[in-house]
Amino acid sequence: MTLSERLSHGLCEAEVSAFCQEFSINASSRKDLYDLIYYADKRIASNAAWILTRMPLADVAFLQDNQSDIINLAIEERESVTLRRLSLNILNRQTFNADDLRSDFLDYCLNTMASASETPGIRSLCIKLAYKQCLFYPELLTEFLQYIDIIRQQPMQPAVRSAVNNTLKAINKHR
Secondary structure, three states: OOHHHHOOOOOOHHHHHHHHHHHHHOHHHHHHHHHHHHOOOHHHHHHHHHHHHHOOOOOOHHHHHHHHHHHHHHHHOOOOHHHHHHHHHHHHOOOOOHHHOOHHHHHHHHHHHOOOOOOHHHHHHHHHHHHHHHOOOHHHHHHHHHHHHHHHOOOOOHHHHHHHHHHHHHHHHHO
């Protein structure tokens, strides 16, 4: 049975854990798993992304080299909210450097985190990711804080409130 066939049905937590163990042992197949997040079948793509979000960081360090492609997936995915959230989750586990700033991704994160029509999970991830990108630039951090002020003026779901509070704590700690 091919990997795509194995990922073609709904997975439970135990199956995801088993896949994580399998791919931790079999490093050569990790790239095959990564390639499936771009698969046309959104269930297969989402299942592959879910497994990647649960694998130890040491096992998915190679994803850092593919950061730009994963950003493209997050920005361009319109059909599956689940795949978009999982791709943002993969990015949230990665590091961002001052030299890696992509203005299109920062704009996406800022606009999405302020959008009341977006899901709380995606908004929360965009808050975290926007902060990770703005951290290196005082003028962008100021703009980020203006967006946070806008968000704080609106009713916030618990996930968004937690992301805002934790990010503000991190900013204060960093200063």
